[in-house]
Amino acid sequence: MAVFTLREPTSFEQDIKKSRFLALAAPVDSASQALAFFQAKGVPEATHNCWAYKIGAEYRFNDDGEPGGTAGRPILQAIEGQDCDRVAVLVIRWFGGVKLGTGGLVRAYGGVAAQCLRLADKLELIPMATLRCRCSFADLALIQSRFESFGVQVQDEQFDAEGVRWVLNLPVQHKTDFQQSFINMTRGQGECEPVEQA
Known part of the structure; x- marks a missing residue:
């Protein structure tokens, strides 16, 4: 099965029930590089900065205050679902006043992350x-x-x-x-x- 990383950082933005979601994805070679990317691109004034990264067998995700399992894990699943590796994805949310519920959050975070990766220019990782x-x-x-x-x-x-x-x-x-x-x-x-x- 072919596995891909990104040629360059990419982004995708979508409004879902008055909340604004901005997904930022980048190629990374290490956990420290992924964390530095989240640190550099996170928006402190935003409601949530949720993220996930996957580098080989190593992965981590963070819900940043969203209900457990509704943000970071769906972002990670989007990375895996798009056959990506050595990738970090940050999804920033600005709350717009309408609660999405747990299912809505999972769909929003996972969907925005997946669409961002779908649009990205990918590079096959050859072992x-x-x-x-x-x-x-x-x-x-x-x-x-x-x-x-x-x-x-x-x-x-x-x-x-x-x-x-x-x-x-x-x-x-x-x-x-x-x-x-x-x-x-x-x-x-x-x-x-x-x-x-x-």
Whole structure:
């Protein structure tokens, strides 16, 4: 299943029964980045600043004074429902005098967040693998010529007397084929091992 983050921050505004809802969404790489986004974009004068973020398996949400489960959780469900990850969504509400009830709040917060994410310019998150490879100077050009077809990105490159040492990133789906190809191109003389992710 494809998972997406946002290319850039986006917003969506809607009036629901005289209350104004403003959803702000942004790509984030860490919990501290998400919290900084909420801090920077929250409106102290607004009635509620409710939010949620999801980064891999890590997530948090906040109802900011709305009845429990009526704001933060529906925002999180909107993030998951739009197949998003590494995303923070803040929904700001200015109360307009008409109570929405718990079901109305869930629909309002979840709906505004989902619409904001629907309108956003998304970028597919491709799972990446990291390999540590070594080869001789004789094989260097041949191997480099294959990088593009496997989607390889060079993270680090060091030359020594024997040849080159690389730390390479590439899409997980190409990892096994690239390793096999690397061994074939170096006639078994090169090394290409996965780096264990912490």
